[in-house]
Amino acid sequence: MSGPKDRHSHDSPLSRRRFVQGLGAVGVTTTLAGCGGTGQTEEDTPAGDSGGDGDTAGGGEGTETTTPEQIESVSRATIQELAYITNQTLPVLPIMEKLAQSFQATDDWNVPPADSEKMQVYWPTSWLPRQGEWTRKEGTEDERLTFAQWAVPSDSQYNVWNGTNDGEARRAMFDRFMRYNLATREYHPYLISDWEIDGTTVTLTVREGQTWHNGDPVTGQEVADHLKLDLYNSGGAGGLGPYVVPDGDMNAIPDRIQGTGDRTAEIELAHPVNEDVILSLLAPIQLRAYEGTYGEFVRGLDDAETEEERSQALGDLTDFTDEEPVGNGPWQWEDADSQRTLVTKFEDHPDADRINIPEIEYLYKPNNSGRWQSLINGETDGSATLFMPENQTRRLPDYMQTALVSRHWGMGIVFNHEQEPVDDPRVRKAIAHVIDREAAAKNSGAGTGSKIGVTYPSGLTGEFTGNIEGHWLEGVVDEFDTYGRAEQQTDEAAALLEDAGYEKQDGTWQQDGQPLELPIKGPAGFSDWVSGVETIVSHLQDFGIESEPVMQDSATYWGGDYIEGDFKLALQGWASYDHAHPYFHFDWIYNSGDATDYWNVPTEYEAPILHDQVRDSETVTPTNLISELATPEE
Template identity: 75%
Template sequence: MSDNQNHGSNGTPMSRRRMMQLLGVTGAATGLAGCGGQSAVETDTQGDGGSDGSDGSDGGDGGSGTPESTATPEGFDSTSMATIQELAYVTNQTLPVLPIMEKLAQSFQATDDWNVPSADSEKMQVYWPTSWLPRTGDWTLKEGADDERLTLAQWAVPADSQYNVWNGTNDGEARRMIFDRFMRYNVATREYHPYVISDWSVDESTLTLSVREGQTWHDGEPVTGTDVANHIKLDLYNSAGGGGIGPYVLPEGDMNAVPDRVQATGDKTVEVTLEQPVNEDILLSLLAPTRLRAYDEVYGEYVTALDEAESEEERSSALGELTEFTDAEPIGNGPFQWEDADSQRTLVSKYEDHPDADNINFSEAEYLYKPQNSGRWSSLINGETDGSATLFMPQNQTRRLPDHMQTALVSRHWGMGIVFNHDKEPVNDVRVRKAVANVINREDAAGNSAAGTGSKVAVTYPSGLTGEFNDQIEGHWLDGVADEFDTYGRAEKRTERAAELLRDAGYEKQNGTWQKDGEALSLPIKGPAGFSDWVSGVQTIVSHLQDFGIESEPIMQDSATYWGGDYVEGDFKLALQGWASYDHTHPYFHFDWIYRSGDATDYWNVPTEYEAPILHEDLRDSETIAPDGYISDLATPQE
């Protein structure tokens, strides 16, 4: 979906199949409604929310500058880099999906009363500035400012918000200040930094986590290993072991194993027994964005009920009680504590005993009820709010911003793409997919989608790799092999190449239209009407196809019809969807999404094997390749 895939509470993408089970088709469609368009509602139950208002999954605290070296990066040996490049090459040569653009989310900061980093500072490359920068002392009140309260916005009615992340409804926006994440992640260096989890280690059989000293809940009780274990357990139970770290912890998804596999081993330590050796970076990517919620005083009874369930029926009943619980007045552990909420705002106050309290020089933060993008635009323009984590704001609105309101662009490692239904003719033919890729001008599509904001970057190498915004692809992941990759629509003779491909597939152009056996080549594109940036992008793409002689039209549907109907039923030839795994930097997650996700196998019907040229002859000796095994290799520690 556009800018907000739904996520489990650990921040990893939750499959739509799982969403349908939890919410039903109508609820799921509503939950997907705000993903980058202008009809946003916050369902941010799983770390997500509203139009560009989502939590990122990596929780980064660093910048996204180009790495200093293009050699094999720390944590990657030559074999894993070769595997990444080989999977990228297969993706580039077979196009199971067609990446169009990468997303740079707009983030806003007022500079009249506030000290904040400059818009181009690497410190802005965090998920999200409104959450991390105050904690690190990089968003502070200027001396002499009139108001000592940071004012932001939220999607859900404040009085209806609650903070049980496993409940599935109206997770309050103030969670960003109330709860702390497990770790911080530096996008530039791909390094993890301690936060609630102060130390960790991973070996072949065990993940060990240590809790930060001095971290307390807002009632003064210390944060313990039990609290951290509780949260991991509830994530496992809620996802039926299928999300986050579940596949690496539970033997064949055995939920009965949870109590033994996740244990507090001391006041400040947790041990997680691994089912198999796992690449540390994969585990940390899944754990880092977790916001610690499971205070034992509040959630312990639910953990006990799930741990002691002796049947699927008992476990289902216990899980039902957890997901029905509404935590309306949360006891948090972050630098701000919940005060109150009414129909128009949520108020939180500084928690003086937080380890980072000395970095914060303002006493309160409030979140105003702003359920529509237009209202958020007006609030930034008239000074009612002091900033926004992210918000899509077209150029005709950004021009109205006061001089003191700066706009930063935050990298997302994600963006709009075209997915093909591989069970449908003619897009089950790789020649047709390649012809489409050659016809589309991705720069034009990205530019029109961005609406003058510069928030979309065209994909240079359709390969499943992200990092277009700072040369991480050509200058890093594909260092030394980039010349082997096809840029498709970037070539001067791209339309000539597209014509060659279609002729080879049996088409001929008659009266300006490509035809085969007397039937015109027709490739309509379906997508969600509420995603205004995607609508602009697909209109541009359709015009390219039409100008080339391919019949096409945008079929933009309401969210319920699209996400809950045509998309999940595979009723499309070409459709719009995010082509990467939402804020993750490690290529493993993107290839896993493209080739092995429930969306890929159930809705796009991607094949299990592909015919593709060989990039690294020492890695494979056959042009027939099954990506699944290579993706699994990336999740395995390298010697």
């Protein structure tokens, strides 16, 4: 299993060139979240938060999609400037991007080819059946699509604010607000059929004909209620919180988020916010807040007048288990036992006529090895995402295809900027020159091609489809340093270390007679990270830097050395997990709690200027530029 922030090998079975040719000139930029070191499984990103599914097809009431040109109102120059600052100062060192393996059976099922644009969604098992892109073949007797789930089905529950055992069947039973096309960077309507942002007012309209499984219509008030519960539960710290209640005033929530009509809800932002930032946060939300189930919790929190009352009301919400949920998706709750959850087609869903799958079941498979075997022996028909090493993929039947889905996130090296010598950018750059990121990614991917070495360490993602060169850095890519990818990189590294006061004696870099020691700490349980860091350590050692992997159990690492800043170099995801826009990545690198509290990143940097219309001094505060990205242009 990969790390909590868990990408570019030219040996990938689906090469970047081939994929770009298949898609045309479009790129990929997907949604990513700051997971800060929690042990989230790859497949089980919580619904209702900012992790989410994307898709390719339209929906709703004929509303046109929002294109990248329409939505990208932020200054490209500001994005490029932040990328250049990151590239020139390396507050973190991006090593690889992750490609998730997603599996689909083709024996009894029609599915798009593995290299199809339609596979670039979170997740194919969730979106393709909804859109009629994953269907039963004519004449097949199999009427049940079978997947896997982590938790014991009978112990699963569907209160997303409870935080425990959120059942895998949620993917079929609840609809997301919007769909996001990872390949074209387009938002498409789904449960929310229309949206409008007018200054600080965001208006959301529910798709006509959208009902709960008991026949009640989905209302704008329920959309508002879900958003409110998200804010109450996070204390205003996550998702929309910083944009709705930046001062953390929970008393403001009832006035700032309201149902304004049978099918409309309004969000009043504290200040204007770039549209792409708002949509990135809204699109992946799965609507859970059915009035008959959650209305009392919303009213309890809205009416709380003291912190004690609010704490009690929040406790009531988070203690509640929703074991037989009323959903709104194309499949409805049927039953669950100790081994499987069963959902059946909801004939009154707006997309029901596109779906010919009567049932979906989720089998209890609590570990990767069991999931591998189920795919190999045909017990399951696919998996949303699952790391499966090459020695196992070779055993898959011919009818089981593997698609690679870009995660726009991956393993990186983070530095404690209060520890010598990595507080010196010359040392960080020397490290970057020495490491062969392609080799680290290849070994981390264990023959699957699911990890891609970062070409331009810049804080930008989209390596898989050339989106960095072809979109974000278009016109300026030659200004960026690739580090570690040319034959003479060791000469560059040596010059930097010499300039920093080191000399090489008897094959080892030293300063004042002391060897340069750079151990790398990380979580031992993440086997792909272990393989990657072993490769990195060998590069440093070969260059004359004393290094070793210090891999610890998760509790010791994430709960101890990492959060205490007890490291010089450590492993963590370098991008903001499950968000679409570069804003979120730069905010993670320079402004997240991890960056400020654990990595001790400075507030100011000295970096050469790329665009003089963005800044006029080499002394720069990146968080100021990041704030500009969240603000719509005049």
